[in-house]
Amino acid sequence: MWILISFWVIALAAVIATIKYRKPLLLTVPFFxxxxxxxxxxxxxxxxxxxxVRFVFSLR
Known part of the structure; x- marks a missing residue:
């Protein structure tokens, strides 16, 4: 559960920073x-x- 919360915090911080600094490249931070x-x-x-990696991507 803490991982989901941390991803939401990172995404919210990226959106706020994008609005504040006007740098849309910051929206890629949550994906990384x-x-x-x-x-x-x-x-x-x-x-x-x-x-x-091969095993994970070969699952159907």
């Missing part, structure tokens, strides 16, 4: 945060990294 979280979760699996 989600990508980083995905990489960390894949790295926590006790299998080799690329094998895990």
């Amino acid at each position: 945060a989600m990508l980083g979280f995905l990489v960390v979760q894949i790295a926590m699996v006790p299998m080799p990294f690329w094998e895990t």
Whole structure:
């Protein structure tokens, strides 16, 4: 649950910073945060990294 709350906080901070500083590139910050979280979760699996990535993306 804390992960969801932290993503909402990051997204809200990015929107506020975008409005305040007028830099729309800041709206990409939440996407990079989600990508980083995905990489960390894949790295926590006790299998080799690329094998895990292949397994995750081969699920149907």
